[in-house]
Amino acid sequence: MANLTALRDHNTAAVLGRIRAADEISRVELALATGLTAQAISKIVQRLAAEGLIAPAGRVPSAGGKPRTLLRLVPQARWVVGVQLHRHGSTLVLVDLAGRIVDATATRFDPSGATPQQTLDLIAAQVEAVIAELPRERVLGVGVACPGPLDQRTGVLHQVTGLPGWNGIPLRAELAARLGLPVFLDKDTTAGVLSRPGAPDRAFVYLGDGLGAGLVLGGRVQRGARTNAGEFGHQVIDPRGPRCACGNHGCLEALCRAALADGDRGRAADLLGEGIANLVRLLDLAQVVLAGDAVLADPDLFRDRIGAVVRERLPDPGWQQVGVTVTDAGEQVVALGAAGLVLGTLFGESDADGPDAAGLAVQAPAAQYPE
Numbered sequence: 001m002a003n004l005t006a007l008r009d010h011n012t013a014a015v016l017g018r019i020r021a022a023d024e025i026s027r028v029e030l031a032l033a034t035g036l037t038a039q040a041i042s043k044i045v046q047r048l049a050a051e052g053l054i055a056p057a058g059r060v061p062s063a064g065g066k067p068r069t070l071l072r073l074v075p076q077a078r079w080v081v082g083v084q085l086h087r088h089g090s091t092l093v094l095v096d097l098a099g100r101i102v103d104a105t106a107t108r109f110d111p112s113g114a115t116p117q118q119t120l121d122l123i124a125a126q127v128e129a130v131i132a133e134l135p136r137e138r139v140l141g142v143g144v145a146c147p148g149p150l151d152q153r154t155g156v157l158h159q160v161t162g163l164p165g166w167n168g169i170p171l172r173a174e175l176a177a178r179l180g181l182p183v184f185l186d187k188d189t190t191a192g193v194l195s196r197p198g199a200p201d202r203a204f205v206y207l208g209d210g211l212g213a214g215l216v217l218g219g220r221v222q223r224g225a226r227t228n229a230g231e232f233g234h235q236v237i238d239p240r241g242p243r244c245a246c247g248n249h250g251c252l253e254a255l256c257r258a259a260l261a262d263g264d265r266g267r268a269a270d271l272l273g274e275g276i277a278n279l280v281r282l283l284d285l286a287q288v289v290l291a292g293d294a295v296l297a298d299p300d301l302f303r304d305r306i307g308a309v310v311r312e313r314l315p316d317p318g319w320q321q322v323g324v325t326v327t328d329a330g331e332q333v334v335a336l337g338a339a340g341l342v343l344g345t346l347f348g349e350s351d352a353d354g355p356d357a358a359g360l361a362v363q364a365p366a367a368q369y370p371e
């Protein structure tokens with residue numbers, strides 16, 4: 001906790017972010033890249049080395065002077081936990097500073113069959129289990145992603161579909177109190193878009209229990225006025241269509257689910273393609289990453305058919321190139337993104353003016369720091 005707070009100052013995060021992005025880098029290059037003075041760099045590097053976060057990586061000759069020492073990140077110096085809480089259970093990942101998953105667990109349970117307090121106790125126990133072997137002071141925090149609507153800034157859940165008992169639960173504070181670690185909360189789809197580096201204008205489209213999208217535009221994650229942007233599945237495509245869980249008729253989500261229930265993945269993919277083509281045209285996206293159980297059941301079909309529909313709908317597809325891919329993080333993608341909520345604060349991606357160099361364009365997410 002003190003650890004994370006101490007490292008969260010702007011310049012330290014910027015330097016650490018550069019070291020991670022560069023693999024190996026000298027102090028001189030760091031000064032050039034960050035605009036900081038040599039003295040400032042020297043001080044920060046000294047502090048990061050003392051914390052064990054960076055280490056010398058060797059020396060390179062420099063013109064006329066003494067050889068330059070290269071610096072590198074020590075990925076296993078700290079750890080973060082990412083948690084996805086969904087309607088059928090939870091997925092946890094333990095992630096190192098380089099963003100690599102080193103441990104993962106998935107548990108199936110029915111959160112609607114327990115009280116929120118019982119489920120939070122269970123999640124806390126799962127987090128404790130995954131960090132049991134680690135020195136606790138090296139665990140930076142826990143990122144939690146779950147279905148919306150929720151308030152990312154206050155860490156309070158709202159009317160989560162299918163989980164009425166969770167309305168008003170201050171999940172972030174409750175979990176932070178149980179664990180004594182900083183906790184970050186965000187919507188599952190917003191976490192998903194932060195799971196991997198990507199294009200500055202991109203969407204993450206998740207077809208699982210529901211259908212939602214996470215958005216990064218101009219290198220910045222987009223959460224909207226109440227941090228609930230991305231309710232992509234509830235655009236009404238056919239007002240005379242089947243009733244949706246949200247109460248409306250003919251939402252894209254309801255149509256996709258009906259196609260899947262009929263065993264017609266091709267139709268589900270084509271419908272999803274129409275929705276994604278609309279999104280691409282509205283926002284001029286360069287990249288769409290697909291995820292979720294339904295997509296992972298037949299990734300090639302979804303990628304190919306959605307790519308084809310998008311190309312068909314765009315007026316100039318040769319120029320308006322859109323990369324449509326399926327996530328390489330499989331069922332762990334949202335938990336990995338949740339871990340990214342914590343990592344983003346360490347590497348300068350919470351910088352309001354900063355670029356989305358690592359894909360983790362986290363806008364100063366509020367963490368709950370336990371007393």
Ligand SMILES: [Zn+2]
Nearest residue numbers: 234244246251
């Ligand atoms: Zn709906």
